[in-house]
Amino acid sequence: MIIGLPKESRQDECRVALTPEAIKKLCKKGFQIRVERLAGEKAGFPDSAYQMDGVELVDSESVWRSDILLKVHRPSETEMPRMKKGSLLVSLMEPYLRDGFFEKLASQGVDSVSMELIPRTSRAQSMDVLSSQANIAGYRAVLEAASHYGRFLPLMMTSAGSSKPAKVMILGVGVAGLQAIATAKRMGAVVEAYDIRADVREQIQSLGAKVVDLDVGEEGSGQGGYAKELSEEGKKKQQALLTERLKKCDVIISTANIPGRRAPILISEEAVQGMRPGSVIVDMAAANGGNCPLSEPDRIVVKYGVKIIGWVNYPSLVPTDSSHFYANNLVSLLSLMVEDQAGKPEIRYNLEDDIINAALVTYQGQVRLKK
């Protein structure tokens, strides 16, 4: 059975789905691997790093004819027709976009697994790309803030003068938010954090940050550990209460999201207007509508003297380690799906398995995604 590793075609993507280390593990399971030339170049893995027994460096035409395709992003319109009937595609798939992509995959007879739909359970932890990549994103977002902030994050006392530590606010304390707290703390900032889910209090405190309590009059925890959307009244109350707090911050890292919905607006224009010029906002929800209505995807804008960073792909800015984690997640998933058939690996689609059942989005010509 042949696994293909295509080069990511999106211009902004520096990650690669398999590292040489991950490929070694798959070769041990009996897979043969086709790596498209230059696939790992931007992630810090030149073609020479992939040269090993069981691996063939190939051109684009040949890689797409593999039995299993492992990617970071879903294939483009031009790449899709190159996949053969009966092949398996595993990648991030943007399952909340209803743009006919899955129908096309199914009609082509391609089975596919969406890595975003791996359940957030303890058993599936080693395959959880949302967590592995959000962790990196939270770290990198703080570095972005620090490099665009014209002052120090830590307290500085020098013979040439001193400066106070920056006040950093983290909005939304999921995986990215927790890592952002930890990173900002390590850099010496004074950190506070807010989330609509009350059960993150202890996690915030355990990282040494201050919990921001706001009484919005509603419980924010929804299904599966995620937040639920507030009522219109709750949203207004939350924004009003936050606006006054945010005016006093030097740096805001906002990560608040609700799967499949527009990101909640937490940083109002009034809050931005009230912040000190030179302050920085990193809106990590920019791709999903933004936590700040002034942010723009993949741009830095300056409003009222405040820099608002709207990058949408933080893991790609740390491509070597992001690829390393992503590849490990893929190897864990394949380990669950592979069966040894007389010394040869075969893929088994066990629909009784909650992980496979949740993440298998097209199978045998059918779209399995819930409407």
Ligand SMILES: NC(=O)c1ccc[n+]([C@@H]2O[C@H](COP(=O)([O-])OP(=O)(O)OC[C@H]3O[C@@H](n4cnc5c(N)ncnc54)[C@H](O)[C@@H]3O)[C@@H](O)[C@H]2O)c1
């Ligand atoms: N293996 C596991 O068990 C596992 C692994 C990873 C994550 N999780 C859980 O999954 C959940 C989601 O984590 P995630 O990192 O994907 O989150 P996410 O990216 O979906 O959202 C980020 C954060 O934004 C918060 N948020 C949403 N709306 C908000 C609002 N109006 N105001 C303030 N905050 C708001 C959410 O509560 C969440 O903490 C968490 O409960 C996390 O603990 C479990």
